[in-house]
Amino acid sequence: MASKNPLPAEETLDPQNWESLRALGHRMLDDMLDYLKTVRERPAWRHIPEQVKAQFNQPLPLDPQPPEEIYQEFLENVLPYPVGNIHPRFWGWVFGTGTALAAFAELLAASMNTNAGGLDHHSAVHVEKQVIDWFKQMLGFPASASGLLTSGCSAANLIGLAVARDIKAGFDVRRDGIPGASRKMMLYASQEIHSSVQKAVELLGLGSDALRYVPVNDDFQIDLQALKATITQDRQDGHLPFCVVGAAGTTNTGAIDDLNALADICQRENVWLHVDGAFGAWGVLAPGVRSQLAGMERADSLAFDLHKWMYMPYEIGCVLVRHEEEHRKAFSLTPAYLTHGEGGRGMTGGDLPWFCDYGFQLSRGFRALKAWMSLKEHGSRRYARLIQQNIDQVRYLAGLIDASPQLELSAPVTLNVVCFRYLEPGLDEGGLDALNKQILTELHEQGIAVPSGTIIRGKYVLRVAHTNHRSRRDDFDILVREVIRIGKELALAIEPA
């Protein structure tokens, strides 16, 4: 195109020097493998110093900085101060460990930079379909079920409960909203259910008052009689019970609800069964606990993570929905610029459903790749062995605690969670709470190990939630030894001299 003014030169964000960036990339890759290989030699956690925090209070960069310098800052200020969950003695909250090949997969996925939200006849949607098919098979779901990879189990719970709400309402919730309901829509879960369920209920406009927290039995499972009585009472009060949320592994103690009993109740009551299986769902792979999860495969929807007990790096979760058309009905929305399914040719001419029709994300990254590579790298049998190993290791830990007069188990150990506390004669409950909090802080600050803390039946306790493929029995020996050492030291300091 001729022009009086010469057109401006064009630039790109591609590297100005590919070979120097290549050299930097190779350094990064070596460093990351060394970092993973040597993780056991470092403390479980290091408190980031104040002068390092200050490095993240910088003015907006106006001009380019050489990548080598940026990486140097990463090496000095970011890498040495991780949250720590790849360490063999990290068992806090429920965090995942990750693997080297899956980290490489993230490099591959980000280089392709595939948007897996939809479109036809490209590889990413087939990879995602493949891994979801595998998950269905591993978890006992029918091949006809639908599935969606998500950012994690919070999003998966949100999607499962949205489908439940829309399908069981008896009117068009997507169009009319909750104001269209003639009866208040109620759902049920145990007092031990994960907080993401309440957050989902709130986001869905149902109100946390609609979520009935049902008491638990001594094993921290939902009390079935109380559940049935609550549903009956709600019906008598004119409400619409529409969903029960079962726990396949609670966060606090790892308890597994009686899922077959829940499925029976849901069938009888015509309510949706959603199972939150964040980490616990994968217990089905372990011969030692599989039978406790019986009934999970009868759920209408099942939410779970891959970045916890399947050891994949963040973020990856999944939701399965038994009836594909119900799942799609709750989420599909196709404006003019997303029309698809025509003809067979071109990027919108396929017959595979688009994943964006099964959730609230439209643009979606290629998280399926790390799942596909990981499942092939290890095979389901190795995953099964690792999960059983984690279960055996927490039983080993429970044995150590039982054998230690200074320590007390605070809840039954059914899956991969151990809650316990240090005992000091002469201290009242308030004193024991304070002491155990201090023990936890010292375990962190001294870089020994990372359990977390929680409240069990009103008492503050230490909590080990184990989804770590790097831990050895030795690591639990160290934990027990150090809890006792620190407990004794702290107790000396607080007791009257």
Next chain:
Amino acid sequence: MASKNPLPAEETLDPQNWESLRALGHRMLDDMLDYLKTVRERPAWRHIPEQVKAQFNQPLPLDPQPPEEIYQEFLENVLPYPVGNIHPRFWGWVFGTGTALAAFAELLAASMNTNAGGLDHHSAVHVEKQVIDWFKQMLGFPASASGLLTSGCSAANLIGLAVARDIKAGFDVRRDGIPGASRKMMLYASQEIHSSVQKAVELLGLGSDALRYVPVNDDFQIDLQALKATITQDRQDGHLPFCVVGAAGTTNTGAIDDLNALADICQRENVWLHVDGAFGAWGVLAPGVRSQLAGMERADSLAFDLHKWMYMPYEIGCVLVRHEEEHRKAFSLTPAYLTHGEGGRGMTGGDLPWFCDYGFQLSRGFRALKAWMSLKEHGSRRYARLIQQNIDQVRYLAGLIDASPQLELSAPVTLNVVCFRYLEPGLDEGGLDALNKQILTELHEQGIAVPSGTIIRGKYVLRVAHTNHRSRRDDFDILVREVIRIGKELALAIEPA
């Protein structure tokens, strides 16, 4: 612990051979850089063959497969069939391009495998805080605003609208749900607003009937008189207008609503102003369009992506909320196992808010790292030049279309979107629709370029949405030349012989 039976040997998912995995990683890294460097030499898109699709219908892997073999399958079956958005002639829908260093950042983030949902005194939360501070500054938001990195703008819109709902309802929506409302809560957006807004409204339980689609003017901006009249009518009908959603760059045409006028109306009406700035928000960096976005900085909440116009790899979006306490109030929920903010020491003893208190995700990956490295690598001035370059390039394209008698512009070009169609004398509107659909399919199947299609005022048109840092003016020359060539060829075939 002594035991009668020897304890079983322990295994890990760490590589059995670190050095062979290292060699593979270096190969991957070289391959990915070569892949990026040579993207221009490949077709813009390739239809995945049926026999390759069949490779993703395999039985569940039971036993390990060597990583080298898995990578070979990736090279043969995944990498050659991308959706294609890194290609210099990919302008379909609104997809992003990504960069090499940001892909490396994903490797670093996945190796650290940081969960950035919360916890104190580790680096990832400081990195995220830093990049959100920079975004606030770039987009004119006050330093006191809160922000959260999200999977993308769909999630960011959902969060912004959830805060609007909860703050403007006048009662405790989180507890009581929508049933607590005495009046129907209504919100407003133009007919051109992105579908993720309706999906969010549906998910939030408001019902799509509560979303008033206001007509647009000739420039595809929301009609302000119609908006005011609709709000007034809704008040007269006893409803509660609570939110206006402004578009900073519509998907169909790139139109920008008059955001200052919307802010004035919202102020007067006491309703929330949420702005969907998915890609368009970043127009503020470009001198040529900055003034059109005036008023965006007055929004109560602003949603935008980084994986479109800031060229970062998937997934990364962000929501900013003007008043931090309103944002936190809508999402914070702290069960016993997440108690924090005590004392200053340990992993729960900090004073920084936890990011999980600002959205629905609890576990969160370290997506901040790629943003931090990218902003430092390029600096805001280079981003500004690239965004202006994209705008200049679509104006160049519009000029080419204007100069071609076979082509017709279908909407004003205000930002980075060009809608146009091929004209064939003698064809009626139905025939032109069919012809332009065919042209699009051929552009894809022949691997020439990837625009997408949409409907503008009832007519099917080709649509270029340009957020690609690799495109040159030459690429648009090719597009125009090939559309005309294909159009002529197809028209010959369909016209009576």
